[in-house]
Amino acid sequence: MSLTISQRAQNMPESPIRKLMPSADIAIEKGLQVYQLNIGQPDIKSPSAAIKALHHWEEETLSYTRSEGEFEYRKNFAKYYQSVGYNIEAEDILATNGGSEALLFTISAIAEPGEEIIVPEPFYANYNGFASQLDVKLIPVSSCIETGFVLPPIEEFENKITPKTRAILICHPGNPTGYLYKREELEALKNLVLEHHIYLISDEVYREFAYDRKHFSILDFPEIRENAIVIDSESKRFSMCGIRLGAIITKNETVLSAALKFAQARLSPNIISQHIASAAHKNSGEYLKEANLKYRKRRDFTVKILNQIEGVICPEPQGAFYCVARLPIDDSERFAKWILEEFSWEGATTMIAPMQGFYSTPGKGVDEVRIAYVLDLEHLEKALKILEEALKVYPGRK
Amino acid sequence: MSLTISQRAQNMPESPIRKLMPSADIAIEKGLQVYQLNIGQPDIKSPSAAIKALHHWEEETLSYTRSEGEFEYRKNFAKYYQSVGYNIEAEDILATNGGSEALLFTISAIAEPGEEIIVPEPFYANYNGFASQLDVKLIPVSSCIETGFVLPPIEEFENKITPKTRAILICHPGNPTGYLYKREELEALKNLVLEHHIYLISDEVYREFAYDRKHFSILDFPEIRENAIVIDSESKRFSMCGIRLGAIITKNETVLSAALKFAQARLSPNIISQHIASAAHKNSGEYLKEANLKYRKRRDFTVKILNQIEGVICPEPQGAFYCVARLPIDDSERFAKWILEEFSWEGATTMIAPMQGFYSTPGKGVDEVRIAYVLDLEHLEKALKILEEALKVYPGRK
Numbered sequence: 014m015s016l017t018i019s020q021r022a023q024n025m026p027e028s029p030i031r032k033l034m035p036s037a038d039i040a041i042e043k044g045l046q047v048y049q050l051n052i053g054q055p056d057i058k059s060p061s062a063a064i065k066a067l068h069h070w071e072e073e074t075l076s077y078t079r080s081e082g083e084f085e086y087r088k089n090f091a092k093y094y095q096s097v098g099y100n101i102e103a104e105d106i107l108a109t110n111g112g113s114e115a116l117l118f119t120i121s122a123i124a125e126p127g128e129e130i131i132v133p134e135p136f137y138a139n140y141n142g143f144a145s146q147l148d149v150k151l152i153p154v155s156s157c158i159e160t161g162f163v164l165p166p167i168e169e170f171e172n173k174i175t176p177k178t179r180a181i182l183i184c185h186p187g188n189p190t191g192y193l194y195k196r197e198e199l200e201a202l203k204n205l206v207l208e209h210h211i212y213l214i215s216d217e218v219y220r221e222f223a224y225d226r227k228h229f230s231i232l233d234f235p236e237i238r239e240n241a242i243v244i245d246s247e248s249k250r251f252s253m254c255g256i257r258l259g260a261i262i263t264k265n266e267t268v269l270s271a272a273l274k275f276a277q278a279r280l281s282p283n284i285i286s287q288h289i290a291s292a293a294h295k296n297s298g299e300y301l302k303e304a305n306l307k308y309r310k311r312r313d314f315t316v317k318i319l320n321q322i323e324g325v326i327c328p329e330p331q332g333a334f335y336c337v338a339r340l341p342i343d344d345s346e347r348f349a350k351w352i353l354e355e356f357s358w359e360g361a362t363t364m365i366a367p368m369q370g371f372y373s374t375p376g377k378g379v380d381e382v383r384i385a386y387v388l389d390l391e392h393l394e395k396a397l398k399i400l401e402e403a404l405k406v407y408p409g410r411k
Numbered sequence: 412m413s414l415t416i417s418q419r420a421q422n423m424p425e426s427p428i429r430k431l432m433p434s435a436d437i438a439i440e441k442g443l444q445v446y447q448l449n450i451g452q453p454d455i456k457s458p459s460a461a462i463k464a465l466h467h468w469e470e471e472t473l474s475y476t477r478s479e480g481e482f483e484y485r486k487n488f489a490k491y492y493q494s495v496g497y498n499i500e501a502e503d504i505l506a507t508n509g510g511s512e513a514l515l516f517t518i519s520a521i522a523e524p525g526e527e528i529i530v531p532e533p534f535y536a537n538y539n540g541f542a543s544q545l546d547v548k549l550i551p552v553s554s555c556i557e558t559g560f561v562l563p564p565i566e567e568f569e570n571k572i573t574p575k576t577r578a579i580l581i582c583h584p585g586n587p588t589g590y591l592y593k594r595e596e597l598e599a600l601k602n603l604v605l606e607h608h609i610y611l612i613s614d615e616v617y618r619e620f621a622y623d624r625k626h627f628s629i630l631d632f633p634e635i636r637e638n639a640i641v642i643d644s645e646s647k648r649f650s651m652c653g654i655r656l657g658a659i660i661t662k663n664e665t666v667l668s669a670a671l672k673f674a675q676a677r678l679s680p681n682i683i684s685q686h687i688a689s690a691a692h693k694n695s696g697e698y699l700k701e702a703n704l705k706y707r708k709r710r711d712f713t714v715k716i717l718n719q720i721e722g723v724i725c726p727e728p729q730g731a732f733y734c735v736a737r738l739p740i741d742d743s744e745r746f747a748k749w750i751l752e753e754f755s756w757e758g759a760t761t762m763i764a765p766m767q768g769f770y771s772t773p774g775k776g777v778d779e780v781r782i783a784y785v786l787d788l789e790h791l792e793k794a795l796k797i798l799e800e801a802l803k804v805y806p807g808r809k
Contacts, residue, residue, distance in 0.1 A: 016608050018520050018521060018666060018669040019521055019526075021519060021523060021524075022519060022520045022521075022669035023669075025672040025673065026672070028478075032675075052475070054475050056472065058472055059473045063473070064468060064471065067465045067683070068465070073456045074453070074456055074651075075457045075652070076653045077450070077452050077652045077653050110509075110512075110677075113676065113678060117677075121417065121419060121544050122416050122417060122420045123416060123417055123420075124417055125417045125419060126419075126524045139675075139677075142675070146519050146673055179417075239414055240414060252472055252473075253472075254474055254678070255473040255474045255475050255476060255683070256681060256682070256683065257508060257679070271416040272420075274420065274424070274426075274540065275423065275544055277426035277430075277537075277540070278423070278511065279515075280511060280537075281652075282655070283684065284653030285465070285681075285683050285684070
């Protein structure tokens with residue numbers, strides 16, 4: 014016995030998106046401007062209806078809400094789902110403190126310590142964190158930059174299924190890849206989970222950001238209404254990442270009841286967040302259309318510029334607001350640190366996320382970075398120019 | 412393989428505080444007024460400074476904050492700690508989504524699946540939930556209503572220590588007991604954790620509500636600065652339960668760094684909550700004094716009335732806003748359901764929390780209920796009158 018920390022805390026990876034903060038602080042202390050392309054924090058304004066709801070706040074006591082979220086909020090959220098073509102009712106929604114909590118509750122509800130969830134890699138790095146915390150194993154199936162991160166052959170998923178497999182988890186559209194699954198890819202997954210009686214968890218928090226083709230949710234398949242669990246969040250949809258409001262959406266009442274028990278233990282989601290998200294959901298159409306258009310332009314611009322830089326390869330993503338680029342470098346962790354701590358160009362530098370932390374297979378992603386195109390075109394241009402100049406002089410260039 | 416839910420979800424107890432909601436709905440549908448003495452949701456207004464901060468909200472994008480919470484908020488919170496005599500700096504504070512998340516992160520950081528935490532029972536029922544979710548075992552040491560829930564003899568704690576023991580967890584002042592630990596009781600715990608190299612976790616979210624003697628935090632003992640982890644929350648202090656803002660407070664940097672990794676995975680606490688709690692912390696003295704006085708009067712009133720009811724015993728609590736009463740009944744779960752579904756008096760009924768769920772030893776608390784004195788005196792009087800009348804006719808009266 015000694016005052017140590019747990020193995021699960023030791024195993025817990027640091028967030029690859031946030032662990033460069035100390036290096037960024039070094040740049041900031043030098044007086045440099047830091048363009049943050051590392052984190053999915055958009056610069057887009059939150060809906061004015063949400064801010065107005067704050068300004069007109071009426072309740073004098075900021076009390077708990079029901080553990081599953083207020084009916085009023087869930088009703089408005091369900092209406093949004095209905096407006097985009099899904100038969101979702103308030104009763105199918107459990108509101109959570111961010112999409113993160115929705116994932117934690119979902120994994121807790123369906124998987125035991127030691128059990129397994131299959132995930133195409135690269136995947137959202139924090140999936141590793143949630144799995145570590147709950148002692149569940151993520152089993153990767155590799156996709157790759159050469160194919161633009163399409164879904165790996167379904168046989169590769171099937172080969173990984175064991176008696177311990179509880180679910181397949183996808184991020185759709187993908188963070189970090191920006192990949193938007195095609196209907197036939199989703200159908201292959203659908204058939205697989207039906208055959209093997211496992212869950213299909215689809216993290217659709219970037220659903221609003223689909224560019225070249227329609228986003229099909231897994232909610233589209235009535236055959237898997239019991240298998241399908243969608244993770245959603247208001248963070249990206251409304252550029253309100255700081256309100257920490259997410260949700261589990263499922264027609265599987267048993268899963269929702271199990272998740273509700275975890276939700277009851279933490280009492281309630283945030284009352285203010287639910288009110289202002291309710292306000293945002295009313296007449297959100299125009300807001301969402303504008304945001305989509307803005308990101309599409311940024312996507313087009315970013316991918317074009319990146320592919321013009323010598324030695325850089327960047328497949329075009331069809332969704333979310335990320336892209337993965339292969340750079341002519343030895344090690345993206347080293348490069349990401351170096352560009353912050355030792356490089357600058359015209360008084361500024363650029364922060365990017367090394368890709369290693371988004372893979373679970375060691376050695377993968379070593380020359381890849383994730384770029385979040387969350388700045389306006391003018392700033393994106395500067396940030397990418399810095400990247401180009403940095404690559405010219407980086408000592409570990411290959 | 413089949414579409415089942417996990418054992419940990421099945422083991423997860425329903426919240427004894429919230430699981431009576433369907434019975435309350437039955438009463439409400441009948442048109443009855445329901446006095447909620449079951450839940451620690453105070454009727455007291457949140458600080459006007461906090462509401463004003465909402466009305467004057469300036470930021471146009473509700474963005475993520477740092478994972479550990481904004482420096483500005485943690486600085487203001489640290490000042491509060493300094494003002495009540497503890498040498499706490501912003502760097503010793505990790506802001507969380509409620510005290511609930513603070514506990515989840517703390518347990519995750521120090522305990523492996525299968526390891527043990529010793530807790531005096533009765534204890535806050537949701538500790539069971541957090542432990543189930545993380546697959547950690549709570550080992551109870553029983554305190555009892557006859558002694559007013561004083562700390563059980565320290566030998567009983569010592570007898571429960573095994574190589575798997577990672578911590579002792581207390582709630583101070585206690586939920587549900589209202590018990591406020593005396594300095595000598597804390598000293599006994601201090602010596603024990605020092606001797607056995609384990610952590611002492613003190614859930615002090617009710618710290619503002621100490622009535623007959625001073626609240627001594629475990630932060631008072633420099634000898635255990637590495638062992639001591641305090642769970643705090645703004646919920647009860649400022650009657651802002653719905654803003655979901657809590658904190659881990661510790662001088663142990665290793666624990667805080669481990670907890671930060673879990674915090675990074677869920678990205679950030681709520682930006683709005685941090686801003687308005689910051690505002691509330693400025694000049695909070697008068698607000699807190701008034702709230703304390705109000706609860707003290709309610710405590711005095713509640714305990715006096717309860718002890719006047721035939722067959723009822725209620726030791727006087729010195730803190731929090733709960734008391735535990737022994738009622739002349741067969742089964743408090745049955746009684747709590749019955750009083751909602753089948754009883755009414757002058758168009759109203761009363762909701763109370765059965766105590767079984769606050770014990771981990773089966774069979775304990777069967778004739779005990781927790782009463783939250785969170786209503787004004789007029790409503791408390793009616794709610795307790797209903798309880799008195801109900802006890803006269805309850806079929807399971809003993």
